[in-house]
Amino acid sequence: MNEQTIALGAAVLMAALILGALLSRWYFAPTGSHRATLMRPQAAEVNDVGWCPAEQQERLHAYHADGSRMCWTCRTRTPGGAS
Numbered sequence: 197m198n199e200q201t202i203a204l205g206a207a208v209l210m211a212a213l214i215l216g217a218l219l220s221r222w223y224f225a226p227t228g229s230h231r232a233t234l235m236r237p238q239a240a241e242v243n244d245v246g247w248c249p250a251e252q253q254e255r256l257h258a259y260h261a262d263g264s265r266m267c268w269t270c271r272t273r274t275p276g277g278a279s
């Protein structure tokens with residue numbers, strides 16, 4: 197009787213865990229717009245290759261809304277308008 201109770205309890209626990217996993221998976225499923233918000237906190241910030249004045253070569257930069265950009269390699273900030 198006691199073993200059966202333990203087995204039943206374990207089965208209920210496992211069922212609850214599986215159900216919880218499935219529910220959280222459904223609840224947190226990436227739905228296009230939600231995921232896009234997480235990926236891009238600032239819609240105006242774009243990554244693109246640009247000229248890095250510090251390294252004197254093309255590097256991947258984060259372009260900010262004010263026109264400035266930041267080099268992802270050496271973190272140099274280049275003000276907007278400069279090219």
Ligand SMILES: [Zn+2]
Pocket residue numbers: 248249250251255267268269270271272
């Ligand atoms: Zn750089």
